Amino acid sequence: xxxxxxxxxxxxxxxxxxxxxxxxxxxxxxxxxxxxxxxxxxxxxxxxxxxxxxxxxxxxxxxxxxxxxxxxxxxxxxxxxxxxxxxxxxxxxxxxxxxxxxx
Numbered sequence: 895x896x897x898x899x900x901x902x903x904x905x906x907x908x909x910x911x912x913x914x915x916x917x918x919x920x921x922x923x924x925x926x927x928x929x930x931x932x933x934x935x936x937x938x939x940x941x942x943x944x945x946x947x948x949x950x951x952x953x954x955x956x957x958x959x960x961x962x963x964x965x966x967x968x969x970x971x972x973x974x975x976x977x978x979x980x981x982x983x984x985x986x987x988x989x990x991x992x993x994x995x996x997x
Contacts, residue, residue, distance in 0.1 A: 897935035897953050897995045905933060908953065908992045918986040921957045927990070929953040935997045942997060951997045958989040 896909045902917025921927055932951040934943040942948055962984040970979040 895935070895937040895995050895997075897951070897997065898933040899929050899953055900931040900933055900947075901929055908995070910992055910995055912992045913958065914990050914992065915963075915987045916990060917988070918960065919957070919988045919990075921960075921988070923957050923959055925957050926993075927955050927957055929955060932997070935995060948997060953995050954993045955990040956993055958991050960986070960988055962986050 896907055899906050899908055901919070904917065906914055906916065908914055919927060930947075930952050932944060932948045932953060933946065934941065935948065935951065936942050942951075944951070963986075964984070966983050966985075968981040968983060971977065
């Protein structure tokens with residue numbers, strides 16, 4: 895069984911037992927969270943599609959970690975103008991383990 899979940903402005907196709915990294919959510923590691931914006935889901939040929947979300951559907955997940963991703967270097971440069979700026983950025987994320995899918 896799978897579900898397409900929307901969180902943080904992005905969509906993820908998840909299955910039970912899967913670990914997924916999403917945009918940062920509130921909560922402590924080890925706590926449980928419920929995702930309720932389910933776009934579609936099903937198993938095999940039994941697929942349901944929401945309009946835009948499935949009513950009463952939810953995905954239960956456990957927060958594994960609150961962390962930051964790899965560093966991305968941002969370098970701005972303008973030739974012949976002595977303009978050079980170097981910055982770094984680490985995007986925060988939440989690691990979730992999907993426990994159950996209830997459609």
